[in-house]
Amino acid sequence: MNSFNNFNLDTEILKSLDILDYKIPSQVQSRVIPILIDKKDILVKSKTGTGKSAAFAIPICNKIKKLENKLKALVIVPTRELALQVKEEIEKIGRLKMIKCSVILGKEPLKNQILELKQGTNVIVATPGRMIDHLSRGSVDLGDLDYFIIDEVDKMFTKGFETDINTIMKNIPNTSCKAFFSATVDNDLKEICNGYMKDYEYIEVDEEEILKNQIEEKYIKVEKQELKYDVLKNVLYKFKPETTIIFTNTKKQAEVLYENMKSEGFLVEQIHGDISQERRFYIIDSFKKHEFNILISSDIISRGIHIDDVSLVINYDIPSDSEIYVHRIGRTGRAGKRGKAISLVSNNECRDFENIEVYTKNKIEVIDIEYCEKDKIEYQKTIKELLNKYALLENQEQDEFKGEVVKIHISIGKKKKIRIGDIVGALSNIDGLENSDLGVIKIYDNYSTVDILNQKGKKFLNDYKEIIVKNKKAKIREEK
Template sequence: MTLSFADLGLSEPQAQHLDGLGFKEPTPIQSQAIPHMLAGHDVVGLAQTGTGKTAAFSLPILEQINVNKRAVQALVLTPTRELAMQVCQAVQGLKQNSQLQVLPVYGGQAIERQLSQLQRGVHMVVGTPGRVLDLLNRGSLELDQLSWLVLDEADEMLNMGFIQDVETILNHAPADRQTAFFSATMEPAIRELAAKFLKSPVTVKVKAQNTAPLRITQLAYVVPPGWSKPRALMPILEMEDPESAIIFVRTRRTAAELTRQLQFSGHSVDEYHGDLNQPQRERLLLRFKQGQVRWVVATDIAARGIHVDNLTHVINYELPDNVDSYVHRIGRTGRAGQEGRAVSIVHPLEKYQLRQVERHIQQEIAFCKVPTQAEIAARSLEKLQTQIKEAVTSERLASFLPIVSQLTAEYDPHTVAAAALQMAYDQTRPVWMRGDNEDQPYFAEEEPNRQRSQRARRRRIQSPVSKSMF
């Protein structure tokens, strides 16, 4: 039997509001967590990104907040500014009472504005530990009326070193509050924190939390021996042709370097990492969501706040440290019932890491060779043929018919059409493919063999593969 939001204990007005937003049925984590939170139990929720956990903890809170009391009654802690903004936006959309005030607080934003809004009175605060602690120390954020405290992505918060700040905030809150921890994994530090600050918590989790959604196609391109990943990346991107993608790397430096290389090759791409200030991050997120930027090169921590509808690809330019991070990364695509592709780029020595992933998630990852120029050219011709079929029905076609009539009076119609196709194809063909040997997937001028092999050996020495990564 399928449950409705009303069956979980939410009021009829709230259930109708959710129905109007398109939320017909609760997700598994919502079905399990909402009744316990409405009943006043402390909760530990284990769920990956994209499972609906924000609604799982916010809907019970929104149901019970007293809008007539102008005091902070709920506090949600998040590890990053981006996630704080995302949670705040989600809550704004879920609430049915316009009088309910939600305030995001995080560093990088003028604190005066936050102080002013707190002084006017808000019901719910969503923020990062550092800024929340700052406001507490100033005496501007008062928690004496707090009834609910939520740690969202608790595992990441502790991994980022916020444990002391989090404990300080928890100690500031009233003892009779209701507390919930939501996390992708149940690490020992989470267990210790829950045992210390939660009262007889109920643990809820979605089934098969360590598996990747079946609607995500997973594949890995193996970089030939002696090659660098940048050299292999370009033909892979040409073959995959992502409409929108997050390209994951390990460090800010790699993000900046790879972004420069891709921009130089004419791609619509930008970088997203911890060195960007808050206005820069917000502008990039807006451009990415609006489709003005197709691809974003991001580090794991910075990308916690990136959630874009219709993301077609997740590309692991560098593999993450563990399997859970792999599942978390690729779960950003293939959401809301849509198809997605998760592409990893690995050296031969890194293949064993993906074999461990396969065993863990009990799903197969297809291993592929880096595509050749001939393969990419064939793919480009297929796309061109599709575009021509669409153009045949275009209203603009009529304006070109007089030119066609003039040319076909002098040349065979097939020859005219083939010439037009050749021009269109040559204009869209990447510069790195304009060589003579289409069996080679090169995208840049190659170094002399000896020099290239020496550099490849140095790279392998300087960047050893860690056998403890997974």
């Protein structure tokens, strides 16, 4: 299908997709959305970067009724980073429909998660272990579940999650639609899926052709590993990419490369397994906001992380696993955009690179790169201008919904025994605001947030600096 209008979606969902600039469904979306709308079980082979998160998020959000206060969908993912990404996608698509999505992760206080779940949620995105914790405590009721999704199901069963998945599956109602997504599908995985789903449709999206069309792949022959750093700089100065991800095979190599580039004034950050989860989230968020333009990474983000508009991927080291190569270059050329991937191949990496060409069925062109001092000066000027431009855009426009929805901050929360009904009552008494203008409400310990819909948020903030909630004065402002 060449339009989301052909899927018979709710008006609010279509409006959100238009605001988010989702114009033409990707191949995986065209094939998956109609099946999930009909609540049929599926196994989907589709690599990252093809729009698969939206492929299940759109039917989920479409199925949930406005103001419904039941858990209707559970999405299980293998990593914290992917969980947060999927939650963001669901919240954006379901925002005008007031869909509430909770993320349930390990290494975070169970008590806070239980309190959030008690407020009501429509969708849970969770890692397996923490989901089992909640099921064992009875803090999650799956009785009304319409959809059960596992993303990166191949990774689940190669990383030791099979027992956890079996435990979760025992709690899934027979009436729930099940959809499993995987970058790779072999006979073993099909056998496992046969045990979970009696009748399911298998969909295989031809991403190899998509990658060939969207990603320009080249490689540079480098005699020795120690010469790669100079070649790397040549590539950056010559191509002048707006944003670059550089992949290394080891944490140590990432650290060395980071220190070298930092000392030469490149706007660079590093991310690998020794970086804390919180720091990783901060770095990825900063990269998305264009606060720096080069990210050095081990394979920790080669898979499952959605970063828009990556101009160039550089394989500083060649992976011995060809599948990792495909995941790496899939960080660019996303959502129908063009991208470039350049590999630096030393003599002792030639065999691995030849295996990659066989695996991808693609003869990759070799190139030579030379630059002059003028290229270096132009690169530095270009990056400075780009960062200034994005800083201005960030200050001017914080929200893709462009005033259609404004999130407000209310300076009162759980510690004052405030409930969602108290917030609704307070805002419903405001002239010009009706219940239909109130979106997702979340209450935290010391504050609350509310989405004001229908372009009424700005006027409300201009007219009011505080409101009365449960006989208590509360200051209000726009949530940043």
